[in-house]
Amino acid sequence: MLPSAPEVAHVISQAVAPVFLLAGLGSFLNVCTSRLARIIDRSRSLEPDILASRGAKHDRLIVELRVLDRRMALVSRAIFATVLSAVLTCAVVVLLFASGLTGLNFGTGIALLFIGAMISLATGFAVFLVETRIGAAAVRIRSDLLDHEVEGS
Structure with a gap:
């Protein structure tokens, strides 16, 4: 027995809400992948500096690279x-x-x-929140730069 057009229309109307959710998920994935690409670009730009640096600058760059690695994993x-x-x-x-x-x-x-989808989505948002907090903490201006005074002034 084939379903009638009104029955199919009813099924489509039920499926609209999850389809809108998929559109939102796609937008969030776009944000995540863009963020991941920026983190990867930053880590690659550090590689030559790390190889050429020594001492405190080298140590600071390694710490930054480790933070970027953690952020990549979280994203x-x-x-x-x-x-x-x-x-x-x-x-x-x-x-x-x-x-x-x-x-x-x-x-x-x-x-x-649907419950599984919502739990998974909430997990993705929570992990993203952690990553953004780490990213925000990592870009704060170092106190040694804020306290820096020019010699001889």
Whole structure:
């Protein structure tokens, strides 16, 4: 028995909210990947300076590189959690259509997948929050520069 056009329209209207969520996830992934690219660019720009530096400057650059490495790992985790949320949201849409078109009851599966998608999304946001806090702390002006006075003045 084939579903009628109004039944298909009803299924589509149910699937609209998760599809809007996917659009938001895509935007957040764009922010994360742009941030990751900037972190990678900064770490690559430090490599020649690290190899050419000695003493306190070398130590400072190594500390900065370690912070960048940690931030890369965090952004990568945020991307993973967000992509997982997107995959689970796609599964919700598929099950909504399958349920609406076949008449089978996938309600529990849909609910569990959506809960998983929200947990994964919240995890991605939380990890991203940690990364942004680390990034903000790393770009603060060093106190030795703020206290620096020109000799002979």
